[in-house]
Amino acid sequence: MPNWLMKSEPDEFSIHDLQRLGTARWDGVRNYQARNFLRDMQPGELFFFYHSSCPLPGIAGIGRIQGAAYPDPTALDRDSHYFDARASAEKNPWSAIDVAYVEAFPQVIGLSLLKAQQALLELPLIQKGSRLSVMPVSDAHWQAILALRY
Template identity: 80%
Template sequence: MPYWLMKSEPDELSIHDLQRLGETRWDGVRNYQARNFLRTMQPGDLFFFYHSSCPEPGIAGIGRISNGHYPDPVALQPDSHYFDAKASAEKNPWSAVDVSFVEAFPRVLPLGLLKQQSALLELPLVQKGSRLSVMPVSEAQWQAILALR
């Protein structure tokens, strides 16, 4: 089973929001490489939920892909921060997936801690200059992160 890491700003969607909602749409991805990763996700895939752009960035829990990719509807909404004037109902280059809650960690696993783990040296998250909001996680990296809980 493929594993993933997906970033969200907690004031937009946090692990606790997902816990409260149970399931929601993951949209607004506006990087082609990250979008391509979304398009390979399958229902049942697990992902680490990463809180970004906040006082304590880090992995806050686990979610599950509950529905595979489909055209991102917010790309067509002019009042959305993620609106794309070039997108249309016939030709929408962006994708969204539905996600569901699995687990909130007792504490956020901070980025500094993740960077100290030799098993995570190849994880794009800990590499300098990596800004992807969606990225694959290997089985070994998944297990190494789970061991930090």
């Protein structure tokens, strides 16, 4: 079963928000490759919840994919930051997915610590120029990251 990493700015949506809600819609992805990864996700798969664009960027916990991807309603909402004037109810190029809370780590596994791990050198997250908000994580990388959480 594939594993994933999904990024969110914690002042917009954090692992603690997901913990409080239990389940939520993951929306607002506006990169085609990241959107395609969303569409590849299957119910039950796990993802690392990554806090980005904050004082301590890093992996804050784990979530679970709840269902198949579906058209992202924020693309049609004129009041949404993620509104896309090119999208319509008949042709919405963007996808969202429902996720559930699994675990918040006691401490964020910081990006600098991730970059210092020999076992993670090929992790797409730490590759120069990698800015995707949704990406796959290999089983080996998943296990190496889990070993850092305590």
